[in-house]
Every structure is written in C-alpha cells, then in structure tokens.
Amino acid sequence: MSIKLVLRHLKNLFIFFILGLLAVFLWPNYVNYQKTENYIKNFQIAKYERQGTDFYNPKYSPLRLGKPLEKIDITYDYDFNRLLKVEQKLKGVNRKKALKYIFLEVTKNAQTNTEKHITLLKFLRRSSLHNAYLQPTYPDKTPVFDPLILLELGEMRCGHGARLAVDLFKAGGYKARLVQAGNHVLAEVFYEQQYHYFDTDIFTDGETVIKNGIIPSFAQLSQTPYSIDSVAAYQEVFFKSWIDKEKVKDEIEQMPYRYIYPSYFYFYQKAYEGTLPYYYKKTANVKQEQDKLYGWNYYKSVLDKKRILQESQPIYYAPTEIIFKNIEIFQDEKIDKVILEWEPSKDFDNDLLGYKIYISQHQREWSYNEWRSDKKVEKYWSNRGGWKPKMYKYLDQEPHHEINLLKTSDTKVELSLPKQNTYYVSVMPYDAHGESVGKKVYPMSNEIKLKL
Missing domain, CATH: 2.60.40.10 (Immunoglobulins)
Incomplete structure (x- = not known):
C-alpha cells in the first residue's frame, strides 16, 4: 500500500473522528433546540389560564395523595409523581428563550408598560391555582422555583408566582425583584423611572390599585395602606373542591383569617412576625440558573427603609358570605x-x-x-x-x-x-x-x- 493511500485513509479516519466528536457534542444541543422550538410552537395561553382556574379538577385535590387532610404536611407534601413527569417533559427546554417568548406572546397586544403589567398579571393570576394544602416541593424538601415547571403544574403559592413574575419580566427586558411582606411575598417591576407592585396571588383576575393612571410601588402604597382593601381578594379560598359540602359552612366560621383584609399582610407590623421589610434581588448568572432552583438561591437582600408599617391599628375583616x-x-x-x-x-x-x-x-x-x-x-x-x-x-x-x-x-x-x-x-x-x-x-x- 502506497504512502499516499495510507495518508488518505488516515485523513478520512480523522474526518470521521472529528465528525463523531461534533455529533457527540452538538447532537444534545440540537435535541434541546428542537424541544425548545416545540415548546414555543405548542404554547397556548388559554391552556394555562384554564388549568389555573379549574378549581374542581381532581388533579388539584390534596386528597390525590391518599392522605386525610389533617395528615398532610402543607409545607413539604406534594404530588411528587406528577412533578417528576413534568420535569422530564421539560428537560432540555431553554428557559430563557421560552420565557422571552411567553412574555412577548402574552403582552403582544399591550401598548404601554402599564398595559403589559396588567396583561401579564391577569395571565399569571389565571394560570396559578393557590392550593392551601399543597405547594410545589421536591422530595428533598426544597421548593420548586423553575418557572416552566411551575407554569406546567398550575399550582403556586405567593412565593412561586412572584418568582415566576420576576423571571418573566427579566426575560422581557425589565428589572424586577421580590417584596417580602407579612407572611406573604409579591413582586415589583421597574419601568418609567420607578417600581410598581405586582401581586400574583391574593387578588382576583389581575385586580390592582391604580392611582392617577399609575400602579404604585409597594412603598408608595404603604402611604395609603387601606387602598389595597378596595380590591377583590381571596376569591379562590371560597372554593373548596375537596371539602365535604356539609362542612363548608363550619369551615367558614372556623377560618376567620381567610377574611382578613389584605392591608394586614401588606402593612401591619404584627403580620411580619419579626421578618424585616426586605426586597430580594436575584443575582444569579446564566450558569447558576441551570440548577433546579433556577438561580433563586443567589440573591441580595435590601432593606426597604421607605415602607410604612402600621403598629397599633385594628385588624379589619370582611364579612362572610350569607x-x-x-x-x-x-x-x-x-x-x-x-x-x-x-x-x-x-x-x-x-x-x-x-x-x-x-x-x-x-x-x-x-x-x-x-x-x-x-x-x-x-x-x-x-x-x-x-x-x-x-x-x-x-x-x-x-x-x-x-x-x-x-x-x-x-x-x-x-x-x-x-x-x-x-x-x-x-x-x-x-x-x-x-x-x-x-x-x-x-x-x-x-x-x-x-x-x-
């Protein structure tokens, strides 16, 4: 065999070797690219808004765990089998790209920043069912903060919805942060030279306080703390899909905290229970957002010195349904x-x-x-x-x-x-x-x- 032929074979082997290496390294990227494109192609706003408002769907009942209500740990119990299936389904989907698409799709008909704010608020409110008995949690007791997994599950409490809002706004090019209130977490988004409060959990269908055409910041809202009580709140908690119909009346009478006006959790010192009025700014980089917490273990705490908290005001309750x-x-x-x-x-x-x-x-x-x-x-x-x-x-x-x-x-x-x-x-x-x-x-x- 001539030297030229040997060299040609070696050259071909080298090319095949390089192509093999490229396939090994590029194929997963191609697969993930296709998964991301398919996710975007199949994303339907109506689907998510329906699942977050489908209060009586058995898949949201805490009884699906096979435990009586009184035996459920409302902090750490969850439907881990469903969580695993959703995780596997979304594995490889590019979060940044998907979040940016969702933000743009949801807000595409909004003209102003305030309209985008309200439109996204309505979407998140309709897409997130507040389950008083269960919250998305991993078997190792760490919370689920991955934004796409939360959207797919459709079950969120205040901290989940607020983090999802921050991630969506950041993907849309806005600054956003978390706000620590009294036993409650919400978000703020920055536009037009100031922050604006954004609560995905308490209020019905994107209801929010607007003063002179502007949604105030949380600190501004604290200057008139009871204005928040004008907004329809807690509507979901009046729907009890898993409670015996004969016990609904008794539960209403035994749960007065469900009728406390929101101003208590927003601006009463007593509700903070020693927690300081912080803002939390997410600091995670791209690599840090690859973990299952989506980078929410990287943040900076900033004390809100402008927030006014009420120290001795009476607690106000809404009347119960007749x-x-x-x-x-x-x-x-x-x-x-x-x-x-x-x-x-x-x-x-x-x-x-x-x-x-x-x-x-x-x-x-x-x-x-x-x-x-x-x-x-x-x-x-x-x-x-x-x-x-x-x-x-x-x-x-x-x-x-x-x-x-x-x-x-x-x-x-x-x-x-x-x-x-x-x-x-x-x-x-x-x-x-x-x-x-x-x-x-x-x-x-x-x-x-x-x-x-």
Missing part, C-alpha cells in the same frame, strides 16, 4: 311576593353595615360548585352545573341589578316582582371598612333563580 335559610313565594294575579331570609353574616371586627340584594333578569356569570344554604331551599339554586373555569373572569364583578339593588340591615327582605318573568338574586354583605375604601365586591351568596 347562608339562605328560607325562601317563600306568595302568588297573586300580577305581582308575586317573595320573602328571602338568611343567617346573619359573621363579621369578626363587628363593623357589618348590612346587605345588598341584587335583582336581575341576567345571571351573574359565575357560581360556587356547591349549595351552601339550607337544603330545603336548594331548588332555587340558579346553577346546578357548578363552577366552570370560564367563570373566573366574572369573580371580581358585581352581579347584574338592572331590576333593583336594595340595601337592608335586616336578615329578611320582601320583594314584589311582576309575574311571567325569571329573576336572579344574589345577597352580599358589606361593612364599614370596605365601604370607606370603595370596595365593590364582598363574599357573596349562592345565586338563586326565581321563576314566577
């Missing part, structure tokens, strides 16, 4: 008389003013999943189909009341309504504190249907 105990209809030739009677609303700070009765020929567009009043009047329940995710966007709205809106301090009302019509009635308690800050929506009764 329980119907009797409904009677007395028929006449032209006008029917309807008598509604209910149990007094519990108001733990005793500033209940009365009840608003909304009367309409249109349904209010949302319903609890169960009848929460006396069994003998359940036949008047307007929506036996229960809760549907599409109802979520109506939770922060007052019921229709083109027929009448009555107010009473009594727990009994008499209505005179023309015959040959169908009416929908909701009863909502209201209190002095809520009215003083302009609150529109309080915990509400089941809607009843009167066919006269």
